[in-house]
Amino acid sequence: MNSEIISVGTELLLGQIDNINTRIISQKLSEIGINVFFHTSVGDNRERISSVFKIALERSDLIIFTGGLGPTLDDLTKETVAEVLRLELNYDEDTLNRIRAFFKKMQREMPENNKKQALVPEGAITIPNENGTAPGIILQTGEKIIILLPGPPNEMEPMLNKFVIPFLRKRLSNEVIKSRVLRFIGIGESSLEQKILDILKKQTNPTVAPLAKQGEVTLRITAKAKSEKDANELIEPIIQTIKERVGEYIYSYDNDPMEAVVGRMLIERRCTISIAESCTGGYLSHLLTNIPGISAVFDRGIISYSNKSKTEILNVPAEILKQKGAVSQETAISMASWIRKLSGTDLGVAITGIAGPDGGTPLKPVGLVFIALSTDSGDLCEKYLFNGNREAIKRRSALAALDLIRRYLKIR
């Protein structure tokens, strides 16, 4: 099955937003063995939407639209698709009720123009939208499948995963594409590449593709086979070889983000934790509290931004702040051990550093970060020098702190 993704929205053509949807959909289609041969973006213009749709109908079996399903006048996708396919639009009572319920739940009045979102082309399957008002739409005409999804990624992605991918899976031949993503920390992309160069060069099926992200590297291993079992049998030996060579840097074999890996470990081991942050400003706590169920083990966090707060609330001796400075191993350890004591948790974690752009000195440059872990068997501290802008340094620091917790829990 050959597919094409059409994203609708003038903001894309003006370069004002990234085309996140197209990447997410491409990834998911590839995973289930559907070829994506074209991406097209077009503005909120009826004539041009119509023309790209007609081209897509000529060359693709599956066409997925995103965007242009909103309640406003410049949302034209559904209307144009129906026009090209000569389908009537009718009010769908279920959808209208769902939209009404959505506004009711929000305790808001439903504006009149939202009614338009309940118009559905005849013969369509509707996909409920749990995070917004525009339903998704699946149309089947002859051999072609046409799917319309809303533009906001937080609405689009759950609909894709819960409805569209299962729907398409049922209609596919037996070939599957299976991907596994290994995530690495503590090793750069080129060092990783050098250690597995022979594997990268030999790659045909499975293929192995490295990708550098902020503070980490991923390796995607993709196999095509008749069944998921066969695909796994192609992938598994490659993973084993990679693991033997660079296993120490792998923190996930299933593309889980670091905070999910660490959050799960903490919850499973009932290991309670408290966090003291300075330069990361709450970002470490934020990442960890994205994990459902974390409240069972995460007791509290303190963001001691000012020096005053460091002494007042984290009991860092004024002596240490004066002699060693707020960004020092001594301060980090003092913060971690005090937050652990104060909270009565198993672990205490602390981060102190210079996120920039100002505040750096020759001896303590921007990017210098100390990360401490306090445990019942002692305290330890790691020193890092990160590069990048303020947000990159915050991100790299939080990732490194999570990794420190992960490594401790593994050997504990």
Added chain:
Amino acid sequence: MNSEIISVGTELLLGQIDNINTRIISQKLSEIGINVFFHTSVGDNRERISSVFKIALERSDLIIFTGGLGPTLDDLTKETVAEVLRLELNYDEDTLNRIRAFFKKMQREMPENNKKQALVPEGAITIPNENGTAPGIILQTGEKIIILLPGPPNEMEPMLNKFVIPFLRKRLSNEVIKSRVLRFIGIGESSLEQKILDILKKQTNPTVAPLAKQGEVTLRITAKAKSEKDANELIEPIIQTIKERVGEYIYSYDNDPMEAVVGRMLIERRCTISIAESCTGGYLSHLLTNIPGISAVFDRGIISYSNKSKTEILNVPAEILKQKGAVSQETAISMASWIRKLSGTDLGVAITGIAGPDGGTPLKPVGLVFIALSTDSGDLCEKYLFNGNREAIKRRSALAALDLIRRYLKIR
């Protein structure tokens, strides 16, 4: 001049990388008044590159390719473009010398396959590549301009800025496109539309386009004119009219994120602040500490996740927690006023709520959030019911808290 961007690379179609080039080029073309009407992505496949190029030649005056100019066998853009236009490829001595010099500077041997990069279609202008080996290529055939640029953004972008944009500017009439983006909070996309429906319907120049984001809405006003000054004169009256009708919901006239607007207000007014968060888990503090210079006013944050931490560190009376619950107006106000007292700051802000997916009850459903602000002239609390998943509720809560601070500072 109507343009189209074609990006070539199978990694795009597999969803393995973001299409950064297309966004950068779109932005730059819009800035100099060139309409971008289509984006197309296609894999490393001669037949399909040829087909999308032929479609582009039918509908666009300017076609910019990125990617597929590398030295390897699957780099096919130049070869395919030359074939479609029936142009011969000849070795360009200048380019070959430049590639040789590049390898010499890197102290590396030039691999034989890099010679292919010095092949140039007859009649082409070449663009030197300062950060790599593939030259850019400009072709003019009849009324059409076709430009080929390499795929790596760090090679493409300097070539775009130094050569392509100046080259295109010379061929243009003096038209510029200017955009302003207004950001709204506290009003939904459809309610906003209803209040400015006549403006949206009349739109020709400037155009006015709404866009819903998580917890906020933006309005982009885009004008075409002979000069930036003329464009501004077209935009300004529209902004004034919108301001008169819905100004109370506008928090930025220049597309600044909420945390930047609030951070700047706090810094300018030397208004110190401390934050107590529960369900947002540090996200509010994280957003605010993304703003450089915020350390002058942000004293500390406390993430009181457990009830125990709420009493111990934020002094929330056990009585209140028992009778009203952790998610209540009373708890929120108690948290905000204590963090303010504890830190000695001008403002204290607190968020408590249920981010889900678990923990909701019929009386206190997932998405219920209380946000309190404590000031020297009194305390206040707002109640919200947000929809979406855990991360969406965190995001909407933090935005609403920032907005509460913003509204307070405006009238103070």
